[in-house]
Amino acid sequence: MSRLLRHTAGERGLAMTPDGWAAIADVCALLQMDRTALAAAVEQNDKARLQVDGDRIRACQGHSAAGMPVTCEALENSWRRVTPQELLWHGTNTAALDAITREGLRPGRRTHVHLAPSRNSHVGRRSAVDVLLGIDPVKLGRPVFEAPNGVLLVRSVPPEAICRVEKADAVH
Known part of the structure; x- marks a missing residue:
């Protein structure tokens, strides 16, 4: 999941906002997992890389520059x-x-x-x-x-x- 949200969303066709948010339903469908498994993956991530907000999810940081629908400006506007x-x-x-x-x-x-x-x-x-x-x-x-x-x-x-x-x- 971290790989998808940080590096391969573009090539896998996952719709994502410029600051990295994607619909949880879309992520679950692409990874063939249910919401419970997704929640466990977020909880168990050793570097707390994943962030959930309602029905959307993103990687907090660490995105590839090429092939991803994120922008530096949008990411920076989402950080402190x-x-x-x-x-x-x-x-x-x-x-x-x-x-x-x-x-x-x-x-x-x-x-x-x-x-x-x-x-x-x-x-x-x-x-x-x-x-x-x-x-x-x-x-x-x-x-x-x-x-x-x-x-x-x-x-x-x-x-x-x-x-x-x-x-x-x-x-x-």
């Missing part, structure tokens, strides 16, 4: 704009560090870069990472948004906003 004062964190692998140092963080195939509010956060950070990047929110120069599940999102992170690089092992 925040002004963090502490460092934000992004987990990555060592192989990506050279490119990140030159270009900053880009969303790649996603609409936004995911950030975490703390080094040991369970949201906004991949579980298997080599290094954590400390991001200075003042140097970002762009708005930061918080999805309903607590993930912080930004369209990109310029290289000058990355002020720390730490081994991920040091924070466990």
Whole structure:
């Protein structure tokens, strides 16, 4: 369900609003599941990625940029704009560090870069990472948004906003 609502709705023909909402009945029909199974999937999602509002459902964040009927603007309008004062964190692998140092963080195939509010956060950070990047929110120069599940999102992170690089092992 998370894959459908984050990545494949367009190719599977699921009607979706620009901020990611789809009718629960349509999702159940596409996935051949009933409402009880859908509710269980939402409840058991380990990253609280799914959000239900009446008869509609969406992924809170993490949408693919291509092939999905969502827009950056509509997603951002559905999230809460925040002004963090502490460092934000992004987990990555060592192989990506050279490119990140030159270009900053880009969303790649996603609409936004995911950030975490703390080094040991369970949201906004991949579980298997080599290094954590400390991001200075003042140097970002762009708005930061918080999805309903607590993930912080930004369209990109310029290289000058990355002020720390730490081994991920040091924070466990």
